[in-house]
Amino acid sequence: MGQQIINGLFLGSIYALFALGYTLVFGVLDILNLAHAAIFMLATFAALALVTTFHFPIFLALPAAVLFAGLVGIVLERVAFRPLRSRADSNISGLISSLAVATILEAVALEVWGPNISRFPIGTLSDARVAIPGGVVSRLQLTIIAVAVVMFLALTWLLTRTRIGREVRAVAESPRAARVLGVNVDRVIASTFFLSSALGGAAGVLFGLAFNSISPDMGRSVELKGLAVIILGGMGSMPGAVLAGFLLGLTEVFVVAHLGASWRDAVSFAGLFLILVLRPQGLLGAAGAREA
């Protein structure tokens, strides 16, 4: 029991970390960035390249890859979203162009690293274990859970207590009003993408380290889960994404343990459906859709 809770929290922290970035962009811009999973993947390969080719220790490679992911996010926004922003249908066209970027990034990764599974060298991270009541937890798992929580707290602090955070929230309410008030909307949106992609990249590197299995299509396994998590948590709600991430992780683990792995997605998504019927705005979503 204790071990399964650890397993669930661990899986949930990766979902939460991935979904945080996903929901941040949605909260600010009301668009789904479908390239988020591709950045998740690209950052992992970046960390892998730093570790294997340039012999970086992982505690340097991780922040470097996260920074890289953030920069890719800025480029992504500049290339795939900004040119479309003035259009009336920018939500849908942005969705499509981000899907195009995702496809391109996956193709590039396929070309560079090939379709086979790549791995961090054995011993990149200590696999030391810590005994807890009812099970064991590796230092890596603790690190990942801690990183997820710290990133969530840092993001909350950033959005509520800093100037850029206030600007982000202002743009989320109304880009036009924000612009009238002197906010540099383009810069705020670029920062949002930087933060979002950095979070996605962090999730990717930690995922790659946790399961030591890195491939160009690795983003697909979390893409749908991430979407489920942000819907479940309430679109655009960050505490909701974290709560829903952990909830989905725990649900999956207990379904696998008690019903079998084949039931995992069926039960998880049935639960998602049920919650949305009972609570359409999601667990922590604001009542009623906000008109940006």
Place this chain on the structure above:
Amino acid sequence: MRNHRLAPGLPRTFAAGLALVSLWPAGAFAETVVKIGAALSMTGPAAVYGATQKAGILAAVEDVNRSGKLPGIKLEAVIEDDASTKEQGIAVYQRFINRDKVSAIIGPTLSNTATAADPLAQAAKVPVVAVSNTAPVGITDIGTYIWRVSLTEGQVIPGALARLKAKLSFKKAALFYGNDDAFTQAGYKVMKGALDAAGIPIAGTQTFAKPDKDYSAQLTALKALSPDILLVSALAENAAGIVAQARQLGWNVPIMGGNGFNSPAFIKNAGPAAEGVYVGTAWNKVSTDAANQAFLAGMKGRGVDPDQFCAQAYTGILVIAEGIRLSGGKGSREDVRNGFLKLKNLTTPLGPFSFTKDRDGEHPSSVQIVRDGKFQIVP
């Protein structure tokens, strides 16, 4: 395309014949050359197997010819590259059947190629001996001319499990398998059947899918049932993750893998976690049987470090030679096949070898353990 002709050229045979004719009464010396085609993957993804198979075949032909087991008959191997592909395999078979008029064919390295090429031999009534195909279906069921030396997973696992039970004396087992893949599912059925047959209760069964990366929930659930052994049917990629995560959970139960584990890639990817994992194998490299020791010494003398594929290819030629002997020392296609029908308990490096009624091979199997990053036979 290289064409390796292994017998000495005609002029030399002729010269040797002349020299012998002067010693023996005319007529007693009439050496018939029996050609055996071997379609091996010398290039392409399976090239790593083809090279050692070739060494085994060459050695066996030499040994049989020298042994005097087949008086008046000289075996000649015609080795061609199937390039690890179906197309090339078919082309090579056509050449063997129509141009070289071989009496028997050592089957293509890969099961996949065999499924495409073997039907040609069946149609032309040329006996085929598969030495490395392990697909449970689609090889020997092609027809009555297709025979097999290599054991299928269904044959290796029960034997390996029995040996392991004698060693570890486990009371209950747990099963973990990929349920979205024909190969791993077939492996699971074999494992379950072997456990049932051995009367070992199954404490629990869990499944995963090929794209899965996180197996900790299933492994934790199985661990809670405290089985004495965990049997895993998975492809090499999943296998590494499963073993690593089981050990990560602090679960040190003995693990036995299916054929998917039987690859150096598994050891490389699982790293230290692979240590102590058991895998069944067709060839017991350290067997003290005289036939195996002679095979090892012979290969060492030729500067070859033999593996399972080498031993199986060597056995393939021994089987064909025995077929010829049992049919009264005649080497036509029909003779070879008729000989196979009588073949029983042939002494080979793989142990006493027989064919089943379905023309599959039958001989003892062994268990390997991963030790110091290598597969080693469990004594």
